[in-house]
Amino acid sequence: MKNASDFPEGLVIEHANSKTIFESDNNLFCLLTMNNHPVHTNVVHAEASPFGKVLVVGTLVFSLSVGFTVPEFSYHCIANLGYDKVVHHEPVFVGDTLRARTIVTGNRVSNSNPENAVVSVKTEVLNQDDIVVLSFERSALFKAG
Known part of the structure; x- marks a missing residue:
């Protein structure tokens, strides 16, 4: 089992998992979370928005990004303690x-x-053009080791 000593301050983790977002992902997430905002669910409305096309739900992006980190980080923790400063860039x-990368800050x-x-x-969280689309801070509890 990994412990806290495996995560020195300054360590950068390039997470192995990545995912292309499909229309079905966005639609299912909207249905599951009851988010029916038309910028996520209505092509005509979305085309008239400043973005010109359907936006993927931000909480789906956040949820995926947390999932990306599980194998190399939180799989080994005792508990996630909190999330902070979630920013949609x-x-x-x-x-x-x-895809995602994580930097140990403490x-x-x-x-x-x-x-x-x-x-x-x-x-x-970065897109295919290496542009940061979302970031967040978090803390997790590990065995001190």
Whole structure:
């Protein structure tokens, strides 16, 4: 099992998982989350918007990005402690291919249990043009090791 010592401050993790967003992904996520905003679900409305086409739901992008990080980061944690500063930098469209990288920004012994440690990270989500479309910060609890 990985522990906090495997995540030194400054470590950059290029996550192996990536995904092309299909129209079906966006539609299903809209249905599952009851997000019926027409910029995500109505081609005519979306074409008249400033973006000119359907936007992928931002929370789908966020959810995928968290999933991208699981194998190399949170799969080994005891618990995710929180997410912060979620920023949508650029729009995401059907057909975009997303990937993520995570930078370790902190690693400290837990205040409540010195056998554990809190690892803080910033994750950036990039599209096929290497443009950051979303970023967020998060902290997770690991064995201190």
